[in-house]
Amino acid sequence: MTPTITAFEKSPDRGRGLARDMRVRWALEEVGLPYDVRLVSFQEMKQPAHLALHPFGQIPTYQEGELALFESGAILLHVAERHAGLLPEDADARARAIAWMFAALSTMEPPIVEFGMSRLFEREKPWFEQRQPMLEDRVRTRLGQLSARLGDADWLDGAFSAGDLLMVTVLRRLDGSGLVEEFPNLAAYVARGEARPAYRRAFDAQLAVFQTGQGNSRR
Ligand code: GTB
Numbered sequence: 001m002t003p004t005i006t007a008f009e010k011s012p013d014r015g016r017g018l019a020r021d022m023r024v025r026w027a028l029e030e031v032g033l034p035y036d037v038r039l040v041s042f043q044e045m046k047q048p049a050h051l052a053l054h055p056f057g058q059i060p061t062y063q064e065g066e067l068a069l070f071e072s073g074a075i076l077l078h079v080a081e082r083h084a085g086l087l088p089e090d091a092d093a094r095a096r097a098i099a100w101m102f103a104a105l106s107t108m109e110p111p112i113v114e115f116g117m118s119r120l121f122e123r124e125k126p127w128f129e130q131r132q133p134m135l136e137d138r139v140r141t142r143l144g145q146l147s148a149r150l151g152d153a154d155w156l157d158g159a160f161s162a163g164d165l166l167m168v169t170v171l172r173r174l175d176g177s178g179l180v181e182e183f184p185n186l187a188a189y190v191a192r193g194e195a196r197p198a199y200r201r202a203f204d205a206q207l208a209v210f211q212t213g214q215g216n217s218r219r
Helices: 021-031 072-082 091-121 128-150 162-172 184-194 197-212
Strands: 004-008 035-040 061-064 067-070
Touching (some): 004 021, 021 035, 021 162, 021 197, 035 197, 067 072, 072 162, 091 162, 128 184
16 A cells, blocks of 8 residues: 655755655655655645544645555654564564654654744744753754764664664754854764765655745655
C-alpha cells in the first residue's frame, strides 16, 4: 500500500526543505518506499476533513490503508520500525537510536524553534534585542553539548539512523544563523546528512512542489 503524505501547497520556506514534510520524505527515500504527496493550503488544513487526520490542523500527515498518523516523529518511528535502513537490528542499539529521535525533537528542537520564531515574528517588538541573546545562548548550549557528544564520529551512535535523520533536519532550522558553523563537527554532520542520496531526492521533490506548484508521486 503506497502511503500518502501531506505537504504545504505553498511552503513559506520557498523550497528550502525546512518544513516537516521534508523529514518524512527523507525517511521514505532512505527505506526505498514510494509515496504520494497531497498538497494542502493553509485554509484546507483548518477544515474538518484535514482536522480529522491532524487534530492541530498541520502537516505532515501520513496515510497508509486504514492507518492515519500525524506528528513527524511518530511517522518516522512507524516507517523505521517497519522497513529496514533507519533503525539498528540490535535491540539496545535500536533503543539508543530511538532515544536520539526523542533528543532531536524534545531537547534540541524546542529552543531552536523558539529562536527561529523570534527572529521571524518578533523583530518589531521592543524587547526583541534584549531577548535574542538569551534564546541564542540556549541554542548554543545545546549545540555545544551535542557537538561534544558527536566528537569526530560520522553519526550519533554507530551507523546512520532515524535519530540522525531527525537531528539533521532540526539543525537545518538554524540555516543562516551562523550558529551551527560555530561547531565545525556539527556543520560537517549536517553536510554529511545533506549529501545522502535519499536526502537529495527528498529535497528535490519538495523543491519541485515550490517550483511547479504540482504535487508529486515518488514511485
Ligand atoms: N510537532 C509537529 C510535527 O513534528 O509533525 C509539528 C508540525 C508542524 O509544525 N507543522 C507545520 C504546520 O503545519 C509545518 S512544519 N504549520 C501550519 C500551521 O500550524 O497552521 C513548520 C515549519 C513551517 C515553515 C517553515 N519554513 O517556512 O521555514 C519551517 C517549518
